[in-house]
Amino acid sequence: MSDARRHTCGNKTIHAPFHALLALITLLLPAVLAAEPIIYGTELNSASTDGSGDIFAIDLGGSPTATLVYDASENPVGQGQFDGAAYDFANDRLYFGVLNQGSTTLNFLNGGALTVVTSTRTDVLNGAFYEQAYYYAIGSSAPGGDELVRLPVNADGVGNAFTSLQVLRELIYDFGDIAISCEGVLYGSALASDDRGPVGVEFLSIDLEGELRWNTIATGPVEDGTLQLAFGEDGVLYATRTATGEFFTVDTDSGALTSIGSTPGTLQFTDLASSQSCPPPPPPPPPPPEDVVVDIEINPGRDPGCFRLNGRGAVRAAVLGSLDFDVSAVDPATLTLGAMPVKTRRNGMPLCAFEDASGDFANYPAGGPDGYMDLVCKYLDDPELWSPVDEDTVAITGSLLDGTALSGEGEYCLKPARPDKSKKSRKSRKSKKSDKSKKSDKSKKSDKSKKSDKSKKSEKSKKSDKSKKSDKSKKSRKKSG
């Protein structure tokens, strides 16, 4: 270590985790240092120090000061220029490239330990980190070529495959550095050239969330040289010129620079790394809840669920409640049976009722009441809308009150159209059918009588007659199952 560096750093070479070190300092001197903007810099190989580029934490709270955090003389990735610095705040990883003869080894430092990320055949002369990816812009490429390179990193900080992002542009840009705001705006400082040569130093931006296009914010003289850029923890964009070691704040709207001086000993930096802590990107929206599959029964209480479809009347069907499913969660207005909607009352309300109409198919295949409330609705009898799943199965679809989709399938049978008296050949079928319809008439009555049991006390004699019938029909149903 040279005298010059000792003078600069005022201490021995240290290998400390950057933010752990800063956290310690912050803990010790909270009032003084809590809001100090710290950025990181890769030092230019310079005779003013020990001739190797090192990495420093730079405090820009007042006059710039620099603290050594990595000594390149012990660099296990070989000698070369350090550049392309970028910092992943969330994981305390300081990325930087080591340039050597036209290729770059990309590394990161964490807790003083160095990890090799990947190699690229390109010189990486700038870099920034944003949302789990390392970015750098390729310089000296022909207009229209790929400009911005994105390297998503894994949880362990090591890179996946590089992705080239095409960026629209007017000129050829050689970037000193790039820096990305928490809002996803990438700022760059580049030497701009046309066919005839350099035309100026431009301060540029790209909205990473929008169309990828270099927008020129300001243009300065070629002699000024490009800027190295980094956002501090305070959200301010800072810059330094490699040739002079002078630091600035940058107005991102105008590109205007305000000098804040140089480090003691005028260290020169090839690149800067931001240290701002951006809120993590919002988590992806949760997957839509899975559809609820329900049991249904057509013509609840009958086996099978037969009905006649003739455009007159209604088809009665139940969404069955169970231990796991409370039918009061269903939005009745959304229900369809074989694409036929629920009928509505005059007031527009769906023609539905909560009743324990059916269930418990294990013990009663005919579907007697099981103690769980069901949602029984009358569906529009419309042969034109009618679209069952197949000749035996029909679906009820709809949604819960919270919007979750609901569906269920059940067996059905279509009764033939009312018998034509002239056709004698179908006599036997007709009589069977008429038996069934008699039964169904009875059980309709029985349904009514149940209700009237509860509500109407005055019609006792009628009721007892009907209830007897209803008991009979129940029994017969159970037997038939």
Ligand SMILES: [Ca+2]
């Ligand atoms: Ca950088």
Ligand SMILES: [Ca+2]
């Ligand atoms: Ca640079």
Ligand SMILES: [Ca+2]
């Ligand atoms: Ca039930």
